Amino acid sequence: MRKIIALASGLLFSFGLIISDMVNPARVIAFLDVTGDWDPTLGFVMGGAITTASIAWIIARPRKSAYFGGTIPPMPTQPVDRNLVTGSAIFGIGWGLVGICPGPAIVAMSFGKWEVAVFIVAMMAGMALYNFGWFKLPKLGLGPA
């Protein structure tokens, strides 16, 4: 059952990205282009997504475990730290440069465009670089990492 849930969630997530046109990098860049010809579409997508996702969190509130095993993810206990802020800042730069974030990157692979393929290879290389500890923040004395 867990495997069916995982597949169904991936399919529904992907259909949502397609219908809302978030698979189109130009659309994402137009949202980030606040000083230019601003396109609020991504804001509507986020608003819709946060609406149903918060309903799910409200349903989850009295529960300790998920319906098909595992625990309801607890609130993160780590504080806002340097890795969170630096990592998010670096992600935002990459997002602004190309207009693709991880979800739409995978969905857009089906377009068969070499540009998306290059982006994905670089993105997965970046993830691997960080996962294997080959990319570390230099110590800048900005507080605990």
Added chain:
Amino acid sequence: MNPDWINAIIGGLMIGTATGILMLGNGRIAGISGILGGWIGSSKPSDWAERALFLIGLLAAPLVYYASNSVPQITVTNSFPLLVIGGLAVGIGTIMGSGCTSGHGICGNSRLSKRSIVATLTFMATGGITVAALNYFA
């Protein structure tokens, strides 16, 4: 065809429902960078299969959709260096920052996680500055 903003809201509701199903059913956060990053790194075989199935779902939906609908035009830069630098930054940044537009932007924000709110404001800000800078210099 619906106006764009209606499609955006419908698509958003679907995305939020998808994250809700995964969280309530399997106790997992539907953060794409987390799922992909964990899949690349080591994880238990059962865990690995669930991550893989979620990713297969992401990949399969457009093939199903475009079998009966026209493939939309997407516009993306064709600058090789920009694609490589952008991809590396998204890969490193989302793992270092423990999330992306889905994990922080949707899942975390919808439960009012302070970390996710800070992360979202940060990547929206640097994304906006990057687009403004590209427009200015390019």
